[in-house]
Amino acid sequence: RLLQDFDNALQGSDQLSIVFQPRVSLPDGHCVGAEVLLRWLHPELGAISPGEFAPIIEQSPHIGKMTAWVLDAALREAGNLKSRGVIVPVSVNISAANLDEPDFVQRVQLSLLRHGIRPAMLELEVTESAIMKDAANALAKLQALSDGGVRLSIDDFGTGYSSLSYLQTLPTTVVKIDQSFIRSMDDGFRETNLVRSMIQLSHDLGYQVVAEGVETTEAAEALSKMGCDEAQGYLFAKPLSPAAFEEWFFERK
Numbered sequence: 001r002l003l004q005d006f007d008n009a010l011q012g013s014d015q016l017s018i019v020f021q022p023r024v025s026l027p028d029g030h031c032v033g034a035e036v037l038l039r040w041l042h043p044e045l046g047a048i049s050p051g052e053f054a055p056i057i058e059q060s061p062h063i064g065k066m067t068a069w070v071l072d073a074a075l076r077e078a079g080n081l082k083s084r085g086v087i088v089p090v091s092v093n094i095s096a097a098n099l100d101e102p103d104f105v106q107r108v109q110l111s112l113l114r115h116g117i118r119p120a121m122l123e124l125e126v127t128e129s130a131i132m133k134d135a136a137n138a139l140a141k142l143q144a145l146s147d148g149g150v151r152l153s154i155d156d157f158g159t160g161y162s163s164l165s166y167l168q169t170l171p172t173t174v175v176k177i178d179q180s181f182i183r184s185m186d187d188g189f190r191e192t193n194l195v196r197s198m199i200q201l202s203h204d205l206g207y208q209v210v211a212e213g214v215e216t217t218e219a220a221e222a223l224s225k226m227g228c229d230e231a232q233g234y235l236f237a238k239p240l241s242p243a244a245f246e247e248w249f250f251e252r253k
């Protein structure tokens, strides 16, 4: 039922949309990018969160089409924003199953060409679990994307199954610390020390570090002191429609 409805949504034009959550540098708060998040307005059920439907789509053959749809929408919108002077890289979430598609790398490259977006203006977010599912294949695909100039980040860092040894060999350049760790910094010094160690480890391995789910100025200041490079979260902005993102961008600048 949900899968069939989603297939209809993919065919139609008005149920699916994307929003942008700004990413800013620390400590100055300049916009350095935006994460693209999918939204589904179901005709009967109303808004359904990707947290609910994405895991179901990911188990189905529709996942290829879903990511292709988001990627296409993201790059089209990036082109629109670019023409109005909003030039920031966009980050798109990809699923483990996308890395199994034989032509995934070529399709990403074709989509970039179609929309006239330079590869360096696209970042793909991939979770540790997606990488570890079939590490040899993931490594090959990520390397090909990276060789083509696409940026790669490790999403939800710290929550998935991973092997630290892989962190050394991946062609990824950015680590996004999962929001659960950022929120837990309120709980005490051990939690804060953990985040500090994650930042230190990531830097030692050559990664840039993004903190997710930053909701308070206290957290932003603490992260900044720890050397965290960038942040995302409600403190700076919620996920915004493309028009609202553009407005936010120019007010901020």
Ligand code: G
Binding pocket: 036, 037, 038, 049, 050, 051, 054, 070, 093, 094, 095, 239
């Ligand atoms: O935007 P929101 O907080 O509702 O997202 C909930 C979850 O859905 C997050 O884990 C987010 O990464 C995931 N998600 C949002 N958009 C996409 C998307 O386009 N593709 C995939 N694979 N996951 C997404």
Ligand code: G
Binding pocket: 021, 037, 093, 155, 156, 179, 212, 213, 214, 215, 232, 233, 234, 235, 239
């Ligand atoms: O797993 P991923 O990092 O892609 O998930 C992004 C999700 O996190 C989005 O659904 C977004 O709405 C949500 N999000 C972004 N910033 C915040 C925040 O500051 N607080 C909370 N609670 N959720 C956030």
Ligand code: MN
Binding pocket: 035, 093, 125, 155, 156
């Ligand atoms: Mn993400």
Ligand code: NA
Binding pocket: 155, 156, 157, 176, 177, 178, 179, 212
């Ligand atoms: Na994340």
